[in-house]
Amino acid sequence: MTQIGSKLSGLWKVYTPRLRDSDFSSLPQIVAWEEPSFQGRKHEFTSECYDLGSSCAFANVGSARVESGTWVGFEHPGFQGQQFVLEQGDYPCWEAWSGSNAYHAWRMSSFRPIACANRRESKVTLYEQENFLGRKGELTEDCPSLQAMGWNSSAVGSLYVHSGAWVGYQYPGYRGYQYLFEPGDFGHWNEWSAFRPEVQSVRRVRDMRWGHGVRFTPPEIPSN
Amino acid sequence: MTQIGSKLSGLWKVYTPRLRDSDFSSLPQIVAWEEPSFQGRKHEFTSECYDLGSSCAFANVGSARVESGTWVGFEHPGFQGQQFVLEQGDYPCWEAWSGSNAYHAWRMSSFRPIACANRRESKVTLYEQENFLGRKGELTEDCPSLQAMGWNSSAVGSLYVHSGAWVGYQYPGYRGYQYLFEPGDFGHWNEWSAFRPEVQSVRRVRDMRWGHGVRFTPPEIPSN
Structure with missing residues (x-):
């Protein structure tokens, strides 16, 4: 018969992860x-x-x-x-x-x-055209589809990374060519080595080696 | 000379997106x-x-x-x-x-x-082995690398989706085979049509057609 009290148990629980510099020991x-x-x-x-x-x-x-x-x-x-x-x-x-x-x-x-992957907050501003022109949008969260948020186009022509490191993708759902965006300005899409101004999904680059809010679960050991 | 006051301007701002059922009109x-x-x-x-x-x-x-x-x-x-x-x-x-x-x-x-993509909260429990055995972990956020959170293995053998729809991927960073996980239990990895118990990244499926916290930015119009 199984005795709950004799088991090793635990829970690997992910609270909304907030990264801190000290995680990078x-x-x-x-x-x-x-x-x-x-x-x-x-x-x-x-x-x-x-x-x-x-x-x-x-x-x-x-x-x-x-x-x-x-x-x-x-x-x-x-x-x-x-x-x-x-x-x-x-x-x-x-x-x-x-x-x-x-x-x-x-x-x-x-x-x-990637040196800046441990930033606690991440923010990027996208522009539809080169040289920071046209419609713009500001992101602080992962976005698997820019169009679902009303971007109405597959084009991103320039962008500015305020903080954090980001990765942009050619297609929705984090597919296709990958482009690393680190802090600074990218006045033209060829500055991120693209062949065309096409970015349809964007996410933060996160190094998730945090020690808080994580508990391991060893397998349960049945009692004899 | 450019006159700020005569420009159309705005900001497409993404507050932490919280989805609501009413977004699916x-x-x-x-x-x-x-x-x-x-x-x-x-x-x-x-x-x-x-x-x-x-x-x-x-x-x-x-x-x-x-x-x-x-x-x-x-x-x-x-x-x-x-x-x-x-x-x-x-x-x-x-x-x-x-x-x-x-x-x-x-x-x-x-x-x-995907019918359940509009759930406000999403939660999945992963198990290292089939039949909900071995180490387990609970996720409520996107995770581009399970191993970065201490999963210590590329294996997920079974899982239970409490809420929301999720997509699991064979490789880190949302790459490789994609597996849709909708609410319910998956006691064996072949129930999500995998060839092997290999899942290294997991994210929520979100339909982001929300109307709140989003403002468009028409392009700026230079004055003459």
Whole structure:
């Protein structure tokens, strides 16, 4: 018969997460493997990698695991080409970090941690046209569809990040090309390396290593 | 010289969005085109489509636009196969709705509106193993990385949706296979049509057609 009192129990409860700088006590860390499914040679990084080929024994990432922090990967060396925002977790193949778009980027050749991912508040102002012109909108929350909020267009031509780091996506629901927006102004969509002024969903980049409001639940142990 | 007083101005401000049932005054609506980029024959739907081939003159969607509501599309007729959560916006090609995963589903042959997307509060309990066993965690907010919150595994074996609709993803950052979780219990991961018990990010499905806290910004008109 099961005795409730003898069980280990608990609850991993997520209160509205409010991040604080002190949550970032540990180093950002990413491990890259040469082959998919975490096979072959591997290399561990705790700071930016400008060019994978000159940093370790292999030139392309087959799979990766983000152990801590939030990172941004790039298709080419020198932080060039398609961008991939990498939160903590397992990326067993290139499809796991690449967006769902017509041009498939199977390479990831440079990456760096995102420094401002621990901001407590995030705010971005979007403009429909280049040079901060046209309709504008201010966001402080994740938005899987700008059009659902009345943006009435798939176009974002320029933007200004007041605080936090954000990631914009070509298509609704966080799909397609990914663009990292860090604090500062982007007067033209080509400044975020887009091929066209198309952004349909936007979310905050959050490093969620907080210690408060989280309790683990070990599995329940049946009594004999 | 520009005169501030003569300009039309405003601010599209997003206060923390709290949805209410009354926001859903309009019908859900999706338009499907036979060809990519909104070309060729088209058909408009305001309720579920069990089998595209028997509902209109073409059997597959080349592009789509969600005009209102939030929908879920399926790879095969009869709401079978891969799932695609479709928020309001433009989907000019199949890559726009398909996830970034190794198996590319270029077909979308059935779809339906998500009825519970207008819930004000959302809550889901995840379990590491099948049959609601092992570690568990409760979520009320979007989570782009379960591992960043200490889940310590890429596995979710079963779950219970208390309220709201949720979408789970195979990889962190809302990537890979998408799984729609509507209220009720899922005692085994094959009940959400997964091939393996792998869920690394989870977010709420929200229909954000609210009228409060949103003000449009017409473009500024320079005075002469």
